[in-house]
Amino acid sequence: MSDDAPPAEKTSFLKSTISLGGFCEVIAFLSLTGTWLGSLGRYGWVFDLLSHFRLQYIVVCAVVLLYALCCRRTLLVLVAVVSLLWNAQIVYGTHQTAEVARSATPRPLRVMTFNVMTDNENHVAAIEHVLKADADIVCLLEVDETWRMSLEPLRVKYPHRVEEMNDGNFGLACYTRLPLKSSEVRRFTIWRLPSIVLNLDHLGVPLTFIGAHAIPPMGGLSAHEWREELSQIGAIVAGIHGEVIVAGDFNATPWCDGMRLLCEQSGLQFRSVDPVWPPTWGLKLPMMIPIDHVLVKGGLSVQKRVIGPEMGSDHRSVTVEIVR
Incomplete structure (x- = not known):
């Protein structure tokens, strides 16, 4: 019986590690959902409410991307990159919406x-x-x-x-x-x-x-x-x-x-x-x-x-x- 004890402990540790990793991945995927649900604003007020936080989503996507790279989670890396770029291009669209122009008035x-x-x-x-x-x-x-x-x-x-x-x-x-x-x-x-x-x-x-x-x-x-x-x-x-x-x-x-x-x-x-x-x-x-x-x-x-x-x-x- 003493010979069987070590494998049992090893299996238990492996299960807990897998469980923790799976839990982190679920949290990571959930943290990216605001990006996509916020793009459905025309279909409901809750979705449009989620759309306001594009700046926060950029930070969240960057953190999830780092986690996915460290854990070598290919799918999560892909989703995080696409989400990050989606939010970034939306925000960048408001970065400069006019060109510098010569004023036709004496003062602004x-x-x-x-x-x-x-x-x-x-x-x-x-x-x-x-x-x-x-x-x-x-x-x-x-x-x-x-x-x-x-x-x-x-x-x-x-x-x-x-x-x-x-x-x-x-x-x-x-x-x-x-x-x-x-x-x-x-x-x-x-x-x-x-x-x-x-x-x-x-x-x-x-x-x-x-x-x-x-x-x-x-x-x-x-x-x-x-x-x-x-x-x-x-x-x-x-x-x-x-x-x-x-x-x-x-x-x-x-x-x-x-x-x-x-x-x-x-x-x-x-x-x-x-x-x-x-x-x-x-x-x-x-x-x-x-x-x-x-x-x-x-x-x-x-x-x-x-x-x-x-x-x-x-x-x-x-x-x-x-x-x-």
Whole structure:
């Protein structure tokens, strides 16, 4: 009986090794599923939600690839490489969407969008940051009644403003030094969430600016209303035959299906020399994503794009320079 003991221990150890290796491979394959399920966004809100994390999938694919190479798992190497390249080409597609162009205007038009966050207590620093940016058009999101007094320096600096601060986390305020011809607050979805539309004059040419904050698509109903809001904004832009700028918190990454539908329906584009994939939300979290954007239409292009510093909000500001 003593002679039979060693083989039994060897078999047990071999089984545990195989079991551990198989478990790791299952985890590795599962970690790659987001890449492919996220590509099915048009077929369901859960799939589109998974599409937002392309930057994270690149890291995961690289780790799985290293594991597969070390373990000499040929199939897993192949799947990891294809997944890595798939995510990389999607992100690379937003790296540069416009060429450097000679401006037809004396100076670029500066536009800032900043979700200051309703619960942000650092009002002074946030407003000083906005003032320092010296943008021609400023769109602030999540401004409620607690922000009303803090916004006074912007009212002094800018001759034109539209403030809609009675909507909690979806309050908006827009400020501009451009001549304002008209303005209105449009409300979308069953929740009647506001967007601000400014009809401006930019060096003698009509310019429409829309500031928007879309609802987060974190459930079946909210995802439906999110797509509906983007669709309605797209319909407005599609009906404007001229220069348009849409800016704000879209709760949409450049590669999700909701953003694809908005751009296809409206004719809006990122058209940016600088990449639009750097995250603007959750920079202290592993799930950081780019959801704050400036899109343009009608011969405009973004020649410079700057993400602001941390100012007490979970979002960073986005300031762009736009030329014709």
